[in-house]
Amino acid sequence: MAPACLLGVCGLLGAWSVVMGHPCGLDHQGWADCNRKSLLHAPSSLPSNITGLDLSFNSLVVPHHGTLLMHFPSLHSLNLSSNALLVLRPAIFSNLRALRLLDLSSCSITYLHTDAFKGLGNLHTLLLRNNSLQELEVPFFLPLKALFHLDLQHNVMVSVDTRSLQLMEAVPWVQLEGNPWACDCGAQPLQQWLQRRQAVQVTCASPPGLQGREVAALDSQDLGCPMKRRFPRWVSTAQQITVTHSNTTTPPAGKGGRSWPYLVGFLVAAIGISILIALAAKCKLFHKNFASYRHRPLPETSSIGGSPMEDGSSWDRGSSGRGDCESHPMPRAADLQAEDDDGFIEDNYIQPSEQLPEEEERELHLSI
Known part of the structure; x- marks a missing residue:
């Protein structure tokens, strides 16, 4: 049907x-x-x-x-x-x-x-x-x-x-295929694209030295493109420009690509010198601080009786008589001991309790 x-x-x-x-x-x-x-x-x-x-x-x-x-x-x-x-x-x-x-x-x-x-x-x-x-x-x-x-x-x-x-x-x-491709530096994107696609039979028509060669099989040097170099992060932009400019000229025989060891050696030497200077400065500062914190004995002070304050008290006591002694009582031994903060006891130190009876006896004798 x-x-x-x-x-x-x-x-x-x-x-x-x-x-x-x-x-x-x-x-x-x-x-x-x-x-x-x-x-x-x-x-x-x-x-x-x-x-x-x-x-x-x-x-x-x-x-x-x-x-x-x-x-x-x-x-x-x-x-x-x-x-x-x-x-x-x-x-x-x-x-x-x-x-x-x-x-x-x-x-x-x-x-x-x-x-x-x-x-x-x-x-x-x-x-x-x-x-x-x-x-x-x-x-x-x-x-x-x-x-x-x-x-x-x-x-x-x-x-x-x-x-x-x-x-x-x-x-x-x-x-x-079949196009008159010019295989110069401008064809590098096409060359990379063909390599990714694994395309074959796409051949160069110019220049004469590359005529008939597959575009995908070429590299940057065949196309006449300057090679790009990767620099470490510590290399400055000025150094990159200098190196890139030097790549455009023909390097002298036996010296091309040998400058980086000198640059590394210079950087290592500079860093080592900086560390030594820092250590020397720290050692000097340490000795200075150590010397300032060394223990030294306190300087010897004069006796309590020979101090200007006590001399002034004796002069006031001699001029004013007994009434001044009563109005200005002598400090007790405990007070004097508290004021003495150097921790040493003088040989000529006389307790006030022993000095007071002698003065009273002298005054009684004069009154008689």
Whole structure:
């Protein structure tokens, strides 16, 4: 029953195409084959629900404004190869939101507008080989969120910028073979990108010394880039600039790369001298503090009776007589002993209790 239905559908499509008079062939899967028909525009008589359209090897005219195929919003596959498109203008495919494969091979394309693929968020495969593209601008990749396969073989690209390479990191399959790549220092990002992707057969076209060599197999010296050196944190910026500048010239034979031991030795010597000076200063300060805290005996003081204070008391006592003695009693031995804070007892020290009876006896004798 199913084969009979398919035959019936194919017969109806064939009869419909004969009646409508378009030169394209239709199959039961919704594919329209219009290649090599010398067409200037896609036939408007084709069904609008077709899912595949082959317009290769024709003479299509690209409109200056609007879309190229505005009557076929259900297309999943579109082949426009071998048409002289030259320039792709903004949003030329914006109505083909279901498109998954777009073949633009051999279309002599020299320029891609940054919005040329606007609206193709579901595009899976983009074929741009055998064109005349010299460079890829960064916004060209932004609408292609689902891109899996990008074919850029056999264009005239000599370099590619770092930002475009970063965007191509999200594309699993990228073909760059057959371009005249210039293998100089500017190709170092491409060389590193190819090494990460393990891409082969991407060869140099210039300079002559590197012609035919694989870009991924080159290193910084082959590309003529100055080598970057890593410096320890203790090396100053001025020293880094000096060393970097010295790398641009040819070092003398037998002396290149031998200066770092001298620098290390100088730093070690400076640190050792600083430590010795600090130790000497600390030792001197220690001896000074030790000498100041050594125990010394207190100087000998004069006897209590010979002190100026006691002399003054004796003079006052002799001039004022007994009444002054009574009004100013002599200090007791306990008080004198408390005031004596040097801990020594003088030989000529006389207790006040022994001195008072002698004075009273002398005064009694004078009164008699």
